[in-house]
Amino acid sequence: MKPAPTLSSAFLHPAGQTLPEPLLALRKQRASALIDMPLPTRKTENWKYSSKYLKLSDDMAISLPAEGKAGTSLAIPGYKVVFINGVMIPEASEYPDLDGIVIQSFSDLDANEAQALSMQLGSALDHEQAQFARVNDARFEDGLLIRLKPGAVLDQPLFIIHNTEADACGSAYPRIYVEAGANSQMTLVEEYTSSGEASALVNTVTEFNLTDGANITSIRLNMEGENVQHIGATGVLQGRNSRFESHCVGFGGQLRRHDLQVRLEGEGAETKLNGVVVTQGKQHYDNHTSIDHVAANCTSEETYRNIAADQSHAIFNGRIHIHQDAQKSSADMNNKNLLLNNGAEIDTKPELEIYADDVKCAHGATIGQLDETSLFYLVSRGIGRREANVLLTMAFINELVSQIPVQAVRETAQLRLNDFFEQTFQEI
Amino acid sequence: MLSIKNLHASVNGEEILKGINLEVKAGEVHAIMGPNGSGKSTLSQVLAGNETFEVTAGEVTLNGDNLLDLATEERAREGVFLAFQYPVEIPGVSNLQFLRTAVNAMRKHRGEEEMNAAEFMKLAKEVSKQVDLDPAFLKRGVNEGFSGGEKKRNEIMQALLLQPKLAILDETDSGLDIDALQVVSNGVNALRADDRAILMVTHYQRLLNHIVPDYVHVLAGGKIVKSGGRELALELEERGYGWLGIKDEDTSN
Numbered sequence: 001m002k003p004a005p006t007l008s009s010a011f012l013h014p015a016g017q018t019l020p021e022p023l024l025a026l027r028k029q030r031a032s033a034l035i036d037m038p039l040p041t042r043k044t045e046n047w048k049y050s051s052k053y054l055k056l057s058d059d060m061a062i063s064l065p066a067e068g069k070a071g072t073s074l075a076i077p078g079y080k081v082v083f084i085n086g087v088m089i090p091e092a093s094e095y096p097d098l099d100g101i102v103i104q105s106f107s108d109l110d111a112n113e114a115q116a117l118s119m120q121l122g123s124a125l126d127h128e129q130a131q132f133a134r135v136n137d138a139r140f141e142d143g144l145l146i147r148l149k150p151g152a153v154l155d156q157p158l159f160i161i162h163n164t165e166a167d168a169c170g171s172a173y174p175r176i177y178v179e180a181g182a183n184s185q186m187t188l189v190e191e192y193t194s195s196g197e198a199s200a201l202v203n204t205v206t207e208f209n210l211t212d213g214a215n216i217t218s219i220r221l222n223m224e225g226e227n228v229q230h231i232g233a234t235g236v237l238q239g240r241n242s243r244f245e246s247h248c249v250g251f252g253g254q255l256r257r258h259d260l261q262v263r264l265e266g267e268g269a270e271t272k273l274n275g276v277v278v279t280q281g282k283q284h285y286d287n288h289t290s291i292d293h294v295a296a297n298c299t300s301e302e303t304y305r306n307i308a309a310d311q312s313h314a315i316f317n318g319r320i321h322i323h324q325d326a327q328k329s330s331a332d333m334n335n336k337n338l339l340l341n342n343g344a345e346i347d348t349k350p351e352l353e354i355y356a357d358d359v360k361c362a363h364g365a366t367i368g369q370l371d372e373t374s375l376f377y378l379v380s381r382g383i384g385r386r387e388a389n390v391l392l393t394m395a396f397i398n399e400l401v402s403q404i405p406v407q408a409v410r411e412t413a414q415l416r417l418n419d420f421f422e423q424t425f426q427e428i
Numbered sequence: 429m430l431s432i433k434n435l436h437a438s439v440n441g442e443e444i445l446k447g448i449n450l451e452v453k454a455g456e457v458h459a460i461m462g463p464n465g466s467g468k469s470t471l472s473q474v475l476a477g478n479e480t481f482e483v484t485a486g487e488v489t490l491n492g493d494n495l496l497d498l499a500t501e502e503r504a505r506e507g508v509f510l511a512f513q514y515p516v517e518i519p520g521v522s523n524l525q526f527l528r529t530a531v532n533a534m535r536k537h538r539g540e541e542e543m544n545a546a547e548f549m550k551l552a553k554e555v556s557k558q559v560d561l562d563p564a565f566l567k568r569g570v571n572e573g574f575s576g577g578e579k580k581r582n583e584i585m586q587a588l589l590l591q592p593k594l595a596i597l598d599e600t601d602s603g604l605d606i607d608a609l610q611v612v613s614n615g616v617n618a619l620r621a622d623d624r625a626i627l628m629v630t631h632y633q634r635l636l637n638h639i640v641p642d643y644v645h646v647l648a649g650g651k652i653v654k655s656g657g658r659e660l661a662l663e664l665e666e667r668g669y670g671w672l673g674i675k676d677e678d679t680s681n
């Protein structure tokens with residue numbers, strides 16, 4: 001028998017040493033714990049559909065360079081922070097000094113702040129379920145810290161642009177930590193993009209820690225190139241009466257994996273998770289979500305839609321765990337899938353574990369194709385086949401796209417969707 | 429305008445239309461009546477190009493062009509319009525977007541400029557008034573949650589917007605209350621024109637009081653078994669289908 005594959009030790013060596021001492025120490029400690037980390041295979045339950053897309057070669061272990069990168073100053077209607085290959089580019093970033101709001105790159109933290117952060121990093125994630133968060137722990141070069149003091153309200157969305165410049169093989173390890181004080185509010189947009197054609201790994205971790213009454217909207221737009229293997233994890237801790245809303249829109253690539261874990265730890269917390277995934281060609285996309293109802297009287301509402309064309313492969317795994325004390329929980333999970341070709345594959349799996357007796361829990365998953373009757377109705381009005389297909393496919397996700405609360409993101413998503421339609425539906 | 433010769437069509441190998449012959453001239457209104465399951469909707473759907481039905485024999489021309497050679501959307505652009513017996517609900521596509529896409533597809537085909545959102549909104553509001561449908565229905569998903577009568581009015585609204593050469597109305601009168609019947613009839617009468625033909629499938633003579641047909645045909649067992657003037661509808665109302673040698677089924681639908 002062949003020994004189980006492990007992560008090459010080449011991946012354990014970060015490049016930069018620019019972080020403050022406490023974070024360097026943390027990183028080192030996490031790296032030493034990572035020796036012989038098993039790589040997922042098709043026998044690994046939470047990677048069984050995706051392990052075959054994971055292709056890490058030693059030359060991808062090297063950190064993509066950030067030195068000397070200028071970054072492009074993107075026209076964005078809001079505040080923006082630009083990261084290239086995981087390192088913040090101050091010249092391309094624009095955000096004001098606001099009362100009660102700290103927005104800082106990890107490298108700029110003083111020793112005390114870095115010490116405090118080192119105690120918090122990783123606390124919002126279950127590393128058993130999101131194995132690759134460990135790699136990020138050991139490798140992050142930089143990161144963004146956002147601290148909202150109690151009652152602080154960010155008046156415009158903050159865009160974090162993570163661009164990977166893959167002109168040569170390598171990897172990047174973006175990291176974000178958000179601490180939202182009591183009753184604070186913000187909308188955060190994470191945009192993942194890339195340039196260059198070389199094989200690259202983008203391994204991200206984003207954490208949100210919502211104190212009582214905090215209200216956070218998180219938008220995540222994944223638009224990296226085909227060549228990028230993206231393995232990202234988002235961890236959310238929610239205190240009393242806090243509200244978290246997530247909108248994930250993702251386009252496929254060689255490998256796309258996002259783990260979204262939410263823990264409802266304070267009574268009355270609410271979470272709403274929307275997701276749209278679109279894949280074509282031989283692309284892949286795997287969303288694993290997990291909601292833990294730990295405290296009583298919490299509400300979760302989850303709606304994910306996958307569209308798979310050509311020979312692509314989309315996966316949704318939705319776990320809901322209602323703990324023993326989480327009485328009066330309300331959990332609603334809905335996953336609908338659209339197969340545009342017989343060669344495409346979609347796998348969907350709800351996982352419910354309910355240990356409390358007084359709960360409301362609903363879930364549903366469907367896989368279908370475009371409805372012929374609807375198609376006939378549209379073309380019988382003179383609408384072309386191609387346009388009719390586009391209308392019906394868009395109808396499948398319209399509700400979710402229109403709920404994205406930032407217009408610029410809706411427009412960006414729509415442009416990418418138009419490209420997808422252009423390539424997927426030919427005029428007949 | 430429309431010429432149907434010896435049309436045979438089947439579904440899943442079962443023949444439903446068994447040799448239909450029909451000539452409709454521009455400006456004429458023809459009513460098609462007949463018992464449930466006799467093939468009226470099948471004929472309508474075949475004319476519109478529904479590929480569920482296989483045409484096994486016969487010929488259909490519209491102004492001399494072979495209709496059966498054209499794809500559904502091409503037929504529509506050549507002026508064929510079918511008001512569905514069961515209009516389709518399409519959640520996620522707004523009625524307004526649907527109607528504008530359809531109107532613009534037609535305009536593009538005719539080499540006319542497409543209408544922008546504002547222009548179209550104005551037009552759509554006018555036409556929705558004509559069929560007594562609140563403009564709020566434009567914002568809803570296509571037929572989504574519309575009542576039976578609202579769906580039928582939406583079909584007539586589409587006919588008024590698309591201005592077809594041949595309008596086939598499949599039981600557009602069924603399920604309407606008295607006021608709605610009046611509204612829909614007015615809509616259909618507004619469609620009547622010298623250069624337009626209307627084929628109207630109905631079970632009810634009462635519709636024919638509002639929209640007076642030039643001819644009435646009885647379709648039974650996949651064939652037209654009797655044709656006449658509008659008095660034929662009155663006779664059917666009185667005597668049912670039995671006297672024509674057809675099984676007299678419940679036609680109240």
Ligand SMILES: Nc1ncnc2c1ncn2[C@@H]1O[C@H](COP(=O)(O)OP(=O)(O)OP(=O)(O)O)[C@@H](O)[C@H]1O
Pocket residue numbers: 439440444462463464465466467468469470471480513681
């Ligand atoms: N898709 C289909 N598959 C199988 N049989 C069908 C299909 N469509 C129609 N039929 C059959 O064809 C026959 C004619 O149906 P059609 O709908 O044309 O009748 P109709 O005259 O419109 O009836 P009604 O007055 O009830 O509307 C019926 O026996 C029906 O069951």
Ligand SMILES: [Mg+2]
Pocket residue numbers: 468469470513598599
């Ligand atoms: Mg019928």
